[in-house]
Amino acid sequence: MSDRPARRLVVEADGGSRGNPGPAGYGALVRDADTGAVLAERAGAIGRATNNVAEYQGLIAGLRAAADLAPDADVEVRMDSKLVVEQMSGRWKIKHPAMRPLATQAADVAREFPRVRYTWIPRERNAHADRLANEAMDAAAQGRTWEPPEPQSPEPVPHTAPTTHRLSGWMAPPAPPTTTVLLRHGQTPMSVEKRxxxxVDATLTDIGQAQALAVAGRLRDVPFDVVYCSQLKRARQTADALGRDYLIDDDLRETDFGTWETLTFGEVRQRFPDELNAWLADPSVAPPGGESILATIRRVTAVRDRILAAHPGERILIVSHVTPIKTLTLLALDASPAVLYRLHLDLVSISTIDWYSDGPAVLRSFNDGIHAAHLVEPGQ
Incomplete structure (x- = not known):
């Protein structure tokens, strides 16, 4: 008997219909519980059905995907359907006759694992599965079938292996990528004091203005098809130094930190210790009167989708802030929100992402600030 600890997998699943009942679809994915890497995706259009039927179909698909990867794994199922979670946990009775065979089917797959537990999560924490389900619902509404690409392997995916992604320079893309060059604004009094x-509509310091001019020189000969900018003054002042026309998009603004605005981390730790600990531990928790990390991710995802749809195959400069730029990075890497706390982004740094029409994205550079390194002390 092996003493090796059981592999741990997370299944995230969702489903829905347009009309309830109406054109329905489900989405599910499997993550490595330790790394957060996405190991498999499942989605399908199931014709006309109810939300609950589609949610159960998502659960079944996710469990089957996990069984294909590691039938001896410990599995945690995360869903925003209270009904499915409570019924599968045995706390609620299954009264609707259409649900019983689906619950039985899910239970049969679940018995293949040593342990399966079910966790309810808020909808905003189930965004990946929700996106897959909505794409499947779109297909159902058009009367077609649809499934996302998946990693293909005759053997279970190794413990540390992520899902397959484009290998930059190896795989010929179906079309030229849309390239986003992400620029953080220059120094402000708030950034100097680490508040x-x-x-807060802070303005650039004299050093911040010099940083903006330095990055303008760096980008002078780069041909951009369009420039987007946050509405906040520090971003607009940085964009102004570039000498280019730009479009304002409010969704590129920084996270709203509520009552913590203008405070240092130490001051927040002293005045709001419980709230700060909760915020650091859970991306769905917002600062008092502010915006959660997950809310920021949803907002930035929406603006990303709008910009990519409007400018396919173009080169786009985006002047923004720490959290939106980190969010675009984690979206490109298909990473968990915890990655935001592990990325450092300098003032007027440049990051570049290629977005491909067939789904994958490639992070080409991150936090490149060599053009302004001489203008500020390390850490500022």
Missing amino acids: FSGT
Whole structure:
């Protein structure tokens, strides 16, 4: 008997219909519980059905995907359907006759694992599965079938292996990528003092203005098809130094830190210790009167989708802030929200992402600030 600890997998699943009942679809994915890497995706259009039927179909698909990867794994199922979670946990009775065979089917797959537990999560924490389900619902509404690409392997995916992604320079893309060059604004008094500065409309310092001019020189000969900018003054002042026309998009603003605005981390730790600990531990928790990390991720995802749809195959400069730029990075890497706390982004740094029409994205550079390194002390 092996003493090796059981592999731990997370299944995230969702489903829905347009009309309830109506054109329905489900989405599910499997993550490595330790790394957060996405190991498999499942989705399908199931014709006309109810939300609950689609949610159960998502659960079944996710459990089957996990069984294909590691039938001896410990599995945690996370869903925003209270009904499915409570019924599968045995706390609620299954009264609707259409649900019983689906619950039985899910239970049969679940018995293949040593342990399966079910966890309810808020909808905003189930965004990946929700996106897959909505794409499947779109297919159902058009009367077609649809499934996302999946990693293909005759053997279970190794413990540390992520899902397959484009290998930059190896795989010929179906079309030229849309390239986003992400530029953080220059120094402000708030950044010098390391204060929470989300919606506070701080202006650039003299060093910040010099940083903006330095990055303008770096980008002078780069041909951009369009420039987008946050509405906040520090971002607009940085964009102004570039000498280019730009479009304002409010969804590129920084996270709203609520009552923590203008405070240092130490001051927040002293005045709001419980709230700060909760915020650091759970991306769905917002600062008092502010915006959660997950809310920021949803907002930035929406603006990303709008910009990519409007400018396919173009080169786009985006002047923004720490959290939106980190969010675009984690979206490109298909990473968990915890990655935001592990990335450092310098003032007027440049990051570049290629977005491909067939789904994958490639992070080409991150936090490149060599053009302004001489203008500020390390850490500022």
